[in-house]
Amino acid sequence: MLIANYNFAQTGDVLMVVLHQDSIAQVSEKKDNVVRIYDEKTGETLGYNFFQASKCVSDLNGVSGQVKLTQKQVNDLNDLLNEAGFAPELAVDDKPRFVVGYVEEMVSHPDSDHLHILKVLVNDGEHLQIVCGAPNIAEKQTVVVARVGAMMPSGAIIWPGKLRGKDSFGMVCSARELGLPNAPKKRGILELPAAEYEIGQAFDFKQAAGLFSAK
Structure with a gap:
């Protein structure tokens, strides 16, 4: 699952990516301009926040709300994860919801x-x-x-x-x-x-x- 949201007017230049439901034991860690949210007990990644996203991810200008990420955009995000020292674990999710x-x-x-x-x-x-x-x-x-x-x-x-x-x-x-x-x-x-x-x-x-x- 991959749910992405971008709203410059409300949250600034931050792309929020959700992979799993919140957990009681969730914590976060920040490296460079990436924050990883994860379950402290299981280690499972729950989501990421990408700061200064428009400088690194293509085609975010004018977007407000949910973003259906393309393969190119997912590749951009995985490059950011890799550069920050996180696992490049994102994959395109085109399943209709x-x-x-x-x-x-x-x-x-x-x-x-x-x-x-x-x-x-x-x-x-x-x-x-x-x-x-x-x-x-x-x-x-x-x-x-x-x-x-x-x-x-x-x-x-x-x-x-x-x-x-x-x-x-x-x-x-x-x-x-x-x-x-x-x-x-x-x-x-x-x-x-x-x-x-x-x-x-x-x-x-x-x-x-x-x-x-x-x-």
């Missing part, structure tokens, strides 16, 4: 009066268990799923979690959570027209931008 899913099964959560446990098909034979509290969720819906590792437009990252004791591996999204123009303000997931979307395909934000007409 927002995908079209299909709600195959839905049961009530045993410890909640509004949550449901879903079995969602997200690819050929691949299902995710997702706990969802949207009032309009139902079986046989075609939906947008934020998989583990997705960065929402708000900047939040989707990680595995538990809701009232039940595992959840992703999120079924609303139009507002996806940041779509003119999204309804009321709560509820975005149901896609099934005939226009293929299960497992990457969700196209640009294509979906016209789903809601301005009033």
Whole structure:
């Protein structure tokens, strides 16, 4: 997993790269203009902060928010890691994190009066268990799923979690959570027209931008 974020106006010339979820035992070490965040107990790298990033990484000018790093940019970052004395461990991650899913099964959560446990098909034979509290969720819906590792437009990252004791591996999204123009303000997931979307395909934000007409 590789999630990158760059926002000069908010954090200055710093490229933040996330590889794993935060841990209780996380610590950091700085060498040159690179900070490595890692788990003190396991030694696993959780992420990096690259300072003065635009001087060393190509095509960051004008970027604000999540960065889909190219192979060239990843190579630039690995060169910085190597020069600073860290392992050049970054690899391009082009796996789509927002995908079209299909709600195959839905049961009530045993410890909640509004949550449901879903079995969602997200690819050929691949299902995710997702706990969802949207009032309009139902079986046989075609939906947008934020998989583990997705960065929402708000900047939040989707990680595995538990809701009232039940595992959840992703999120079924609303139009507002996806940041779509003119999204309804009321709560509820975005149901896609099934005939226009293929299960497992990457969700196209640009294509979906016209789903809601301005009033």
